[in-house]
Amino acid sequence: MKKTILLIIFILSLFTISYSKSSDPLPSWNDTAVKKNIISYIENITNTKSPDYIPEQDRIAVFDNDGTLWAEEPIIQLLFSFYKVNKMAETDKSLASAQPFKAILNNDKKYLENMDKNDLVKLVLKTQTGTDTVEFEKEVADFIYGTTYPKLNIPIYKTVYQPQIELINYLKENKFKVYICSGGDINFMRAVSQKLYGISPENIIGSYPKYSYNTDESRVIRGAEVVSNNDKEEKPANIELFIGKKPVIAVGNIGGGGDIYMLHYSQNGQNMNPESKNYKTLQILINHDDEKREFKYAEKDNISLNWAQKYKWNVVSMKNDWKQIFSK
């Protein structure tokens, strides 16, 4: 009897070992150099016997959102503002006579393609401020789960990149705190981040308006003033403000050069904890080069790829490094 039990335990233990060795944490990634770099980095820094071991409290990873975790051609928050202008125009007739709202209502493509920064600011303030945070997030969730993404013809929530979901889960299994740090609005992302990515609201950093607390109504109101446009150099600044620790992993994408400062900071920035100065870090830059399965686009000045070469960051070719792009 005793021998039988021991034999069963032995067989079970073999099974467990072989199972954990053979299970691939990143099945939607091809077995190319980037995937190998990611896995060997994680195995190294989580190994207590390695000189590069990083204690759990300093395992911080930051991801951009648009173009890094889901599609950005066009940017989904821009689609939301168009959707919202159409809804608002049902009761607010004045919108039809003022730009850029008029162009949106008439689908004036020529105007829309040449919108300037002033138009965008007007659009954001009109469609995304003035309400309270709870109401705003409800509208966003309804939109994201109820609308089709143009060009790809799939629901918006399906434009999430499956390889990145696997990477987030792999990092979380290895005791990383995973944050999003994106140019998108903070409540826009919080409305869906738990459901889409398994990332909770308190781990979201984004652009934000001025909030105020209305005591009589017990509501926090999104005011008509953008306090931070969380892009470029503003990203490291907001990481410092929200987290107060330098991330050891930063993931962004080419597009508008918006993520390179965040990657630079994770690699070169100073760290609060003097002992953690020499942590090994990992930078990943997604290159949109897959016109068949997603989109192919580049920056005019190529700044993101140039910095990636200069600083030796990992560049993900969506075409070659990702076996699958969207979840099925």
Place this chain on the structure above:
Amino acid sequence: MKKTILLIIFILSLFTISYSKSSDPLPSWNDTAVKKNIISYIENITNTKSPDYIPEQDRIAVFDNDGTLWAEEPIIQLLFSFYKVNKMAETDKSLASAQPFKAILNNDKKYLENMDKNDLVKLVLKTQTGTDTVEFEKEVADFIYGTTYPKLNIPIYKTVYQPQIELINYLKENKFKVYICSGGDINFMRAVSQKLYGISPENIIGSYPKYSYNTDESRVIRGAEVVSNNDKEEKPANIELFIGKKPVIAVGNIGGGGDIYMLHYSQNGQNMNPESKNYKTLQILINHDDEKREFKYAEKDNISLNWAQKYKWNVVSMKNDWKQIFSK
């Protein structure tokens, strides 16, 4: 043989049960109503069979810092700015001729007691901006661990309230995410929060200047502009910004009426998660009424105690509810 083992297991299990029942999570609290309310609240909302059960991800607690977790007569950050003015004056001779620096250098008590808001702003900008965050936090930690607190004649780091450390630990054991939300500067608190309270930098919300990232030097600089003075109605606004979830526990103190909006919000505010609307919540207000062991002070308009009565918050009498105030 088998029976012996079973007996041992039985005895061990009895021991475990009696041990966990008898251990007091809050030994520095007297057995008064407030302590009973806290413990029965926690036992209720962590009990999966209770109708008031709160899932772990929604267990958020926020604490004020000055006067709630450590002494505030005088405010420790003000002492730091005096200390810093004295240090800066060694190389910057111009300070001796401009107010309020002149008054600090000459210990002009009459001037110092009547400093206005402009003086305080000048003081903060001069002594606490312009450096990078890493350098600033080092200076703060040196100060807090190397300076004596006036009136009490103990090291500054010893002015932490022992009952509150026990409360923080008790909440963490019950899977709460514990945040500080204080009018103090965010880096000032982050410099010592892990060591003093066991609260990590990413869980600190405070007042903050404008940060900027200097790419050439890879440093985040604290700019000469205060973006948020995290007091009164600004506290719920910043909780929303940093956490994106409404806390179910809020702890503050009487003094300047700075915490009542945060307590009000935790009790009455809307919650992002529609299912969590009806969570039971807990509000605690510390009353400084112990002139023997700490200080006795009150607000001119009594607003904090009035709100506590109106909204049925728990009021802690430091004199009656705390067995011990400072750690030994």
